Amino acid sequence: MSDYKGVLVLAEVAQGKLAPIALELLGAGHGLAQQLGEQCSAALLGNGVTALAQEAIAYGADRVYVVDDPLLQDYQSDLYLAAMDKIITEASPQIVLLGQTSIGRDLAPRLAFRRQTGLSMDCVELSIDPETRLLLQTRPVYGGNARATFVSESRPQMATVRAKAMTPLERDASRQGEVVAVAAGLSPSMIRAKVVHRVKEEVEGIKLEDAQVIVGGGRGVGGPEAFKQLEELARILGGAVGASRPPCDSNWVPASLQIGLTGKVVTPELYIAIGISGASQHMAGCSGARNIVAINKNPEANIFNEASYGVVGDFRQVLPAFIAKVRELVGK
Amino acid sequence: MNMIVCVKQVPDPEAPPASFQVDAASGRMVIAPSVNPVISPFDEQAVEAALRLKDAHGGKITVLSLGKDAVPHVIKKPLAMGADELILLQDDALEGGDSWSTAFALAHAIKKIGQYDLIFCGRQAADWDAGQVGSGIAELLGVPSVTLARKVEVSDGKAVVERVVPDGYEVVEVSLPALITVSNELGEPRYPTLRGIMATKKIEPIVWTAADLGVEASQCGVAGRRTRLLKLFKPVKEGRCQLIQADSPAEAGEKLALKLREAKLL
Numbered sequence: 130m131s132d133y134k135g136v137l138v139l140a141e142v143a144q145g146k147l148a149p150i151a152l153e154l155l156g157a158g159h160g161l162a163q164q165l166g167e168q169c170s171a172a173l174l175g176n177g178v179t180a181l182a183q184e185a186i187a188y189g190a191d192r193v194y195v196v197d198d199p200l201l202q203d204y205q206s207d208l209y210l211a212a213m214d215k216i217i218t219e220a221s222p223q224i225v226l227l228g229q230t231s232i233g234r235d236l237a238p239r240l241a242f243r244r245q246t247g248l249s250m251d252c253v254e255l256s257i258d259p260e261t262r263l264l265l266q267t268r269p270v271y272g273g274n275a276r277a278t279f280v281s282e283s284r285p286q287m288a289t290v291r292a293k294a295m296t297p298l299e300r301d302a303s304r305q306g307e308v309v310a311v312a313a314g315l316s317p318s319m320i321r322a323k324v325v326h327r328v329k330e331e332v333e334g335i336k337l338e339d340a341q342v343i344v345g346g347g348r349g350v351g352g353p354e355a356f357k358q359l360e361e362l363a364r365i366l367g368g369a370v371g372a373s374r375p376p377c378d379s380n381w382v383p384a385s386l387q388i389g390l391t392g393k394v395v396t397p398e399l400y401i402a403i404g405i406s407g408a409s410q411h412m413a414g415c416s417g418a419r420n421i422v423a424i425n426k427n428p429e430a431n432i433f434n435e436a437s438y439g440v441v442g443d444f445r446q447v448l449p450a451f452i453a454k455v456r457e458l459v460g461k
Numbered sequence: 462m463n464m465i466v467c468v469k470q471v472p473d474p475e476a477p478p479a480s481f482q483v484d485a486a487s488g489r490m491v492i493a494p495s496v497n498p499v500i501s502p503f504d505e506q507a508v509e510a511a512l513r514l515k516d517a518h519g520g521k522i523t524v525l526s527l528g529k530d531a532v533p534h535v536i537k538k539p540l541a542m543g544a545d546e547l548i549l550l551q552d553d554a555l556e557g558g559d560s561w562s563t564a565f566a567l568a569h570a571i572k573k574i575g576q577y578d579l580i581f582c583g584r585q586a587a588d589w590d591a592g593q594v595g596s597g598i599a600e601l602l603g604v605p606s607v608t609l610a611r612k613v614e615v616s617d618g619k620a621v622v623e624r625v626v627p628d629g630y631e632v633v634e635v636s637l638p639a640l641i642t643v644s645n646e647l648g649e650p651r652y653p654t655l656r657g658i659m660a661t662k663k664i665e666p667i668v669w670t671a672a673d674l675g676v677e678a679s680q681c682g683v684a685g686r687r688t689r690l691l692k693l694f695k696p697v698k699e700g701r702c703q704l705i706q707a708d709s710p711a712e713a714g715e716k717l718a719l720k721l722r723e724a725k726l727l
């Protein structure tokens with residue numbers, strides 16, 4: 130296994146820039162590579178992305194493997210798979226990291242099975258065991274009720290990493306690195322599953338992932354009308370509205386508002402959970418909030434084990450007075 | 462149309478958090494006896510996706526499950542919902558595996574079944590939340606995959622799948638045979654009918670062992686793993702919630718706002 134060296138991270142591109150997850154992975158990859166005394170490389174895939182290679186270097190890559198191809202304009206499983214497979218063959222890394230994103234969730238398992246190697250999805254902690262020098266891969270299991278640390282018995286050691294679990298390095302434009310163009314031999318005939326159409330169901334206002342304040346509603350708010358009140362509160366606080374799964378499943382709000390294990394991961398300063406019981410799968414998406422506040426009529430609800438402030442009561446009676454007072458305090 | 466759905470039996474993931482403990486000495490999960498075994502929820506939705514296609518086009522649905530501990534009335538639920546056949550992979554040699562060895566055994570079972578147009582899996586099993594067996598099976602069989610489906614239709618020899626993405630969805634066309642993983646956005650799975658439940662009493666599951674699959678012991682179960690569990694633990698919680706006391710709910714609301722102001726959160 131000594132032929133495998135260094136760390137390779139997939140640097141995802143979004144709207145013509147390195148995505149936040151790319152910077153987080155570069156930060157993590159750089160740290161792991163330093164502990165191993167090896168190099169950190171980035172894989173950069175897309176159309177017209179070569180210019181971003183310097184950016185990846187500024188954020189911690191020693192080398193950037195680029196597949197710049199019009200076919201990679203948008204994510205297509207079969208092509209990204211072929212390109213990443215090619216880069217791994219060329220780079221022969223001992224660790225490969227992808228983000229637990231829409232792309233990573235789809236690509237990482239196929240890639241791992243193609244390379245006949247093990248994979249841990251949705252890691253929240255990564256470190257190097259000082260004795261064995263193996264990658265310790267820690268991830269939530271049982272819906273977030275427990276955490277497990279895995280090691281790989283095959284190479285490369287692969288993991289996907291949850292958004293916001295890792296810290297980017299400071300951008301340093303003076304950092305030096307090498308850019309390697311990889312000919313992946315992609316052709317349209319490789320596409321077996323083809324994205325023919327993309328539909329955006331965008332919600333106005335601040336994106337959940339970026340919001341400093343989130344007002345979350347659960348099944349306990351009873352229906353779509355209550356979300357109007359939640360929106361008002363979010364607006365006063367300059368925040369965004371999120372939800373647990375039931376309001377999304379019942380179409381009270383768009384599915385893109387779902388917070389949790391299988392929804393979005395959010396890390397606001399303040400999360401106000403209204404009519405949410407605090408199931409582990411929900412908390413998996415918001416336990417990184419600095420402060421959780423709960424309004425719930427059941428004093429036994431698990432959310433009170435997670436919150437720092439709470440009101441036991443019917444939100445229909447608590448919320449109007451709360452909103453009025455908040456408006457008065459913040460002057461809006 | 463021939464469809465195969467992979468389903469896993471898991472402890473009810475919606476049971477209260479306190480029912481899931483870790484035994485520090487053995488480093489194993491200890492699940493409270495009050496927690497019922499269920500079909501992993503996304504797998505029930507995978508069954509539902511197959512049933513909707515069967516309703517529209519006809520065909521046969523084979524349910525495939527690996528695990529020795531399958532409880533008959535639980536694992537037969539997909540049959541009661543309308544699936545046709547149940548194959549259980551039950552063998553000590555297949556136990557204790559990781560995603561790799563599980564997908565390996567399931568892929569071999571699917572090869573043995575032979576005829577298939579679509580394979581359905583859940584997006585992740587609600588015990589270990591690994592999220593990779595579906596894509597793994599597809600890769601091992603060399604068929605294309607579409608993950609996180611919220612809608613599946615079939616026409617002109619291909620499947621048209623709506624795939625959930627963070628800001629909406631994508632429409633993906635895929636040639637058959639293909640593997641599709643299903644997400645909760647697909648909608649509620651149907652309830653078994655009484656007739657369905659009665660009918661399943663007569664259906665005997667087919668049981669296959671590692672030998673029936675013709676797989677090498679070194680690739681299965683514990684021996685075939687590519688990952689090893691080092692440690693299992695409960696995340697630490699601070700759990701110090703300040704509950705607002707007041708004479709009326711409205712007063713509690715006001716006091717909460719004042720409290721948050723005091724804590725500089727507003």
Ligand SMILES: Cc1cc2nc3c(=O)[nH]c(=O)nc-3n(C[C@H](O)[C@H](O)[C@H](O)COP(=O)(O)OP(=O)(O)OC[C@H]3O[C@@H](n4cnc5c(N)ncnc54)[C@H](O)[C@@H]3O)c2cc1C
Binds near residue numbers: 391424443474502
């Ligand atoms: C594999 C898997 C993945 C999952 N992924 C996610 C995920 O990503 N995100 C997610 O959120 N869930 C997820 N779930 C579902 C999760 O397990 C819970 O079922 C869900 O989070 C519960 O949502 P809830 O708290 O809104 O509803 P409930 O659990 O029904 O709670 C409603 C709460 O509202 C309170 N209430 C009722 N009426 C009032 C009132 N008038 N005033 C105040 N309070 C009131 C009740 O006391 C209760 O605590 C997943 C489940 C599984 C199995």
Ligand SMILES: Nc1ncnc2c1ncn2[C@@H]1O[C@H](COP(=O)(O)O)[C@@H](O)[C@H]1O
Binds near residue numbers: 503567582587589
């Ligand atoms: N033991 C099993 N038997 C049958 N299907 C399984 C098994 N384990 C996983 N699967 C299928 O693979 C999907 C993803 O599982 P996982 O990768 O373990 O999260 C599940 O939703 C099932 O459809």
